[in-house]
Amino acid sequence: MSLLTVDDLVVEHRTPGRPVVRAVAGASLTVAAGEVVGLVGESGCGKSTLARAVCGLNPVTQGAIRFEGQPVTPLGLRRRKLTGIQMVFQDPYSSLNPRRRVGDQIADGLRVAGDTASVPEDLLERVGLPRDFAGRHPHEFSGGQRQRIAIARALAARPRLLIGDEPISALDASAQAQVATLMRDLAVESGAGLLFISHDLSVVRLIADRIAVMYLGKIVEVGPTAEVWDAPRHPYTQALLRAIPAPDGLGVLPAELAGDVPDPADPPPGCRFNPRCPQVMDICRDKEPDFGPVACWLHEPA
Amino acid sequence: MSLRITDLKVDIHGRPILKGVSLDLRAGQVHGLAGESGSGKTMTGLAVLGLLPHGARTSGAIDFDGRNLLDLPPKELNRVRGGQIAMVFQDPATSLHPMLTVGRQLTEHMRHHLGLGRAEARERAVELLGKVRIPGAAEAFGRYPHQFSGGMRQRIAIAVALACSPKVLIADEPTTALDVTVQAGILRLLRGLCDELGLAVLLVTHDLGVMSAVADEVSVMKDGLVVETGPRGRVLREPEHPYTRALLDSLPESVREERT
Numbered sequence A: 001m002s003l004l005t006v007d008d009l010v011v012e013h014r015t016p017g018r019p020v021v022r023a024v025a026g027a028s029l030t031v032a033a034g035e036v037v038g039l040v041g042e043s044g045c046g047k048s049t050l051a052r053a054v055c056g057l058n059p060v061t062q063g064a065i066r067f068e069g070q071p072v073t074p075l076g077l078r079r080r081k082l083t084g085i086q087m088v089f090q091d092p093y094s095s096l097n098p099r100r101r102v103g104d105q106i107a108d109g110l111r112v113a114g115d116t117a118s119v120p121e122d123l124l125e126r127v128g129l130p131r132d133f134a135g136r137h138p139h140e141f142s143g144g145q146r147q148r149i150a151i152a153r154a155l156a157a158r159p160r161l162l163i164g165d166e167p168i169s170a171l172d173a174s175a176q177a178q179v180a181t182l183m184r185d186l187a188v189e190s191g192a193g194l195l196f197i198s199h200d201l202s203v204v205r206l207i208a209d210r211i212a213v214m215y216l217g218k219i220v221e222v223g224p225t226a227e228v229w230d231a232p233r234h235p236y237t238q239a240l241l242r243a244i245p246a247p248d249g250l251g252v253l254p255a256e257l258a259g260d261v262p263d264p265a266d267p268p269p270g271c272r273f274n275p276r277c278p279q280v281m282d283i284c285r286d287k288e289p290d291f292g293p294v295a296c297w298l299h300e301p302a
Numbered sequence B: 001m002s003l004r005i006t007d008l009k010v011d012i013h014g015r016p017i018l019k020g021v022s023l024d025l026r027a028g029q030v031h032g033l034a035g036e037s038g039s040g041k042t043m044t045g046l047a048v049l050g051l052l053p054h055g056a057r058t059s060g061a062i063d064f065d066g067r068n069l070l071d072l073p074p075k076e077l078n079r080v081r082g083g084q085i086a087m088v089f090q091d092p093a094t095s096l097h098p099m100l101t102v103g104r105q106l107t108e109h110m111r112h113h114l115g116l117g118r119a120e121a122r123e124r125a126v127e128l129l130g131k132v133r134i135p136g137a138a139e140a141f142g143r144y145p146h147q148f149s150g151g152m153r154q155r156i157a158i159a160v161a162l163a164c165s166p167k168v169l170i171a172d173e174p175t176t177a178l179d180v181t182v183q184a185g186i187l188r189l190l191r192g193l194c195d196e197l198g199l200a201v202l203l204v205t206h207d208l209g210v211m212s213a214v215a216d217e218v219s220v221m222k223d224g225l226v227v228e229t230g231p232r233g234r235v236l237r238e239p240e241h242p243y244t245r246a247l248l249d250s251l252p253e254s255v256r257e258e259r260t
Helices: A047-055 A102-113 A120-126 A131-135 A143-156 A173-189 A201-207 A225-230 A235-242 A282-286 B041-048 B074-080 B102-114 B118-131 B150-162 B180-197 B208-214 B232-237 B242-249 B252-259
Strands: A004-013 A021-031 A036-040 A062-067 A085-088 A161-165 A193-198 A210-215 A218-224 B003-012 B015-025 B030-034 B056-064 B085-088 B168-172 B200-204 B217-222 B225-231
Touching: A004 A047, A021 A036, A021 A047, A021 A193, A036 A047, A036 A173, A036 A201, A047 A062, A047 A085, A047 A161, A047 A193, A085 A143, A102 A120, A102 A131, A102 A143, A120 A131, A120 A143, A143 A173, A161 A173, A173 A193, A173 A201, A193 A201, A201 A210, A201 A225, A210 A225, A210 A235, A218 A225, A218 A235, A235 B180, B003 B041, B015 B030, B015 B041, B015 B056, B015 B200, B015 B225, B030 B041, B030 B180, B030 B208, B041 B056, B041 B168, B041 B200, B085 B150, B102 B118, B102 B150, B118 B150, B150 B180, B168 B180, B180 B200, B180 B208, B200 B208, B208 B232, B217 B232, B217 B242, B225 B232, B225 B242
Parallel strands: A021 A218, A036 A193, A036 A210, A085 A161, A161 A193, B030 B200, B030 B217, B085 B168, B168 B200
Antiparallel strands: A004 A021, A004 A062, A210 A218, B003 B015, B003 B056, B217 B225
């Protein structure tokens, strides 16, 4: 049984006086224990909303999220029993409390897990920071170090599922690969699952066992990392991969994907990718391909 | 030679930021400036425009059109800034004014620098929006930045920078805030404009992939110094300096190869 099962999830954002935005429009995903799943897609495709819904930070409109067989309830003001899911947020400059020592913030996690054997210093060591950093405040650290502290804090609660919502996009290029591999290693080491969200395919490729590609609220392709990277099947995945410039010194301009992401409040009829798809067919404009693992009429399962 | 920076030193409140940077920008070429954050890439760009923070002290020379920009009185510098040297910033959400229409932001400096009339400026602005491939340029003129997506906003920011036909364009991480698919479009646009208008572009970026795609010359900075300069192909394929090698090795591509 999978650790996390997201089944046909729909999440809507309602703002008074505006049309309802369906940020996640029927996405299904599973994460197994000890598995690293990378969720990629352009900004505005709903990947962060999906992650927040999994944590209970966003109310669910339709569909189900189950963690170890139990439904995930929305996070309220009451003390939460479900601490098996922990999240590392995008911006370590705002996710750490600037007025508390980092050791105290990590200790919160330990207390939640009922862990009396470990001290915050142990966790700092695990994320590759010196033990004496526990007495300092967040402003004394660089972005990469802060994100390591945020990871230590999330790990302190002994999560069975770790979620990283663009945890590396606020970091320096040189720190990105390091922090991503650190998250992977720590999650896999402790037997937890990791749902890693990023718009940077090259980093996801580095750490994920499986990649899920999201477009406008739907997961359009899921598959083992090597397969998706080497032989992408959905035209959108192909376009995403072609757009990555290679640091090979050859001066090749990356291929451009025409058009913009459509407004999620008013998605195009049929396949959501059809207005930008280079291989668009008649059926794509009429019927939405709602099958997997590749949601594209070119790859309809027999 | 379009712009030459020689031995540029900057210190802020006694703390050295740049310790002798030398760069040559040529017309029709993209010069990439790489390095980690804190290495002084952005400060180099800001120094050219005289936009350094308060308390900054400079020495060295930035030669442009036979004049040293560092010695120019503010009035003269204002004539250069935005007119002959323009800049594109990292985040188009904050570099455009949210309460002014795109048209206003495109024509204001044109009328000031080039002395154009209202109608002429408008005509040129619409032409520019077309050049950076904003769909429906005439309608876009009257809209506000929030009505555009990130990629479109960065295109508008580029149009604003190009409005007075500058000779030098400084682009500070112009694609960092954008998705890869959008980034591809902006890079193609920058490269095309550079070739077509004979711009000298200083492209500040930490992304060596971006560098490899558009830059002709590449300089690598570390701790306020340029450690390596050379043609793109050579610097990225056969780096001479160990730091450049380390930067290349830290890319996901190479880490992956080591692991497998």
